[in-house]
Amino acid sequence: MNENVLLEEIQSCLDCKTCLDYCDTYKVTMDELKSPNGRLKIAEKVFNNQEITDEERIGLYTCTLCALCDIACPQEIKISEIIYASKVKLVEENKAPLEIHNKIIKGIIEKDNSVGGNPNERLNWLPENYKTNELFEKKDSDTLLYFGCMSSFRVKESATHPYEILKLAGYDFKILEKEPCCGEYVYSAGNVKVAKDIFKENIQLFKRLGIKNLIVTCGGCLYAFDKIYRKYFEDFNINVRHIIDVIYELEKSSKIKLKPLNRTITYHDPCRVGRKYKNGPLYSEPRELLEKCGLKVKVLSANPEETPCCGSGSGIRGVDSSICIKIGKELFNQIETTDIVSACPLCVFNFRYVNYKNQMDKESRYITDYIFESIKK
Ligand code: SF4
Numbered sequence: 001m002n003e004n005v006l007l008e009e010i011q012s013c014l015d016c017k018t019c020l021d022y023c024d025t026y027k028v029t030m031d032e033l034k035s036p037n038g039r040l041k042i043a044e045k046v047f048n049n050q051e052i053t054d055e056e057r058i059g060l061y062t063c064t065l066c067a068l069c070d071i072a073c074p075q076e077i078k079i080s081e082i083i084y085a086s087k088v089k090l091v092e093e094n095k096a097p098l099e100i101h102n103k104i105i106k107g108i109i110e111k112d113n114s115v116g117g118n119p120n121e122r123l124n125w126l127p128e129n130y131k132t133n134e135l136f137e138k139k140d141s142d143t144l145l146y147f148g149c150m151s152s153f154r155v156k157e158s159a160t161h162p163y164e165i166l167k168l169a170g171y172d173f174k175i176l177e178k179e180p181c182c183g184e185y186v187y188s189a190g191n192v193k194v195a196k197d198i199f200k201e202n203i204q205l206f207k208r209l210g211i212k213n214l215i216v217t218c219g220g221c222l223y224a225f226d227k228i229y230r231k232y233f234e235d236f237n238i239n240v241r242h243i244i245d246v247i248y249e250l251e252k253s254s255k256i257k258l259k260p261l262n263r264t265i266t267y268h269d270p271c272r273v274g275r276k277y278k279n280g281p282l283y284s285e286p287r288e289l290l291e292k293c294g295l296k297v298k299v300l301s302a303n304p305e306e307t308p309c310c311g312s313g314s315g316i317r318g319v320d321s322s323i324c325i326k327i328g329k330e331l332f333n334q335i336e337t338t339d340i341v342s343a344c345p346l347c348v349f350n351f352r353y354v355n356y357k358n359q360m361d362k363e364s365r366y367i368t369d370y371i372f373e374s375i376k377k
């Protein structure tokens, strides 16, 4: 969208403040600079080439880009896209991102991951019994199971269980010995130039390996490969699927059998698997699969599109961790069950962080934990 169109859209704002009730970063800070409406005003200054203050810059960079405000606005203003576009403009003018983003982006370039992990430890999630026979890139398959930084380093069972479930089902796939970062963090920070370089390298790698299907475990990777890569590279024609969609199909065709676990859990729809991704089956499939595991599934909103963000999207924890901690606490207070389940390792990691920081008693798990446990029962 060009800047005049963005400005026109911003100016169509009625100042009704409906969006404020939907924005968690506003609700936990009560700071208008950290609200959708306030951020639109900052973006307007950016597009009008006016200087913004450091507080206003932080206002833009504490947006999780969860897109919940977008569905609330009676004027249908694409608020989160406008906020994002203003970050891109600031980066182009060398006025952003923040120091923390530059530090993490440097880490991504040097270590191929966004979490400061030792690249030699990237495969630590791989079970010993599979290690000796794993062929990695040499395996003759056009399907790649891709884990991303969060599954590989931070929530390792969200790599181990998807891998083991596909192996148990006899699914044909390969994995990489040296997996690169998908680039979503860099893109979210507004640095499109560096992000595009990462996308290009990854596309070339996938082409070299003959990849036609990509299965991912992380919401950020899903959104990046299926939405952002295609936006910039029209010839990117790889079929991208979330692991849940694949497991759902395997269960339907009786390649895996689920046995009852008899527990009650709360399922959380990650923004980048749900609302932002806009793929209906990825609302129903996780619920159905969890129910087939014999679990009573509670949810955070009757309308899955309105499920609140976990509070960690778009690198906000590095900018102001207190906001994540407060959002998480609010979210936990709405949950009756001990277990909270997500289909994104970033949400799982953030829930664990929030639980620790708030000294609560919640158990945060990646969705395939239950599926694996149910298969093995
Ligand atoms: S809901 Fe839409 S119109 Fe109302 S204040 Fe927010 S952005 Fe403006």
Ligand code: SF4
Pocket: 022, 023, 024, 025, 026, 034, 035, 036, 039, 062, 063, 064, 065, 066, 067, 068, 069, 070, 079, 080, 083
């Ligand atoms: S995208 Fe999410 S965090 Fe950002 S302004 Fe909208 S509701 Fe708030």
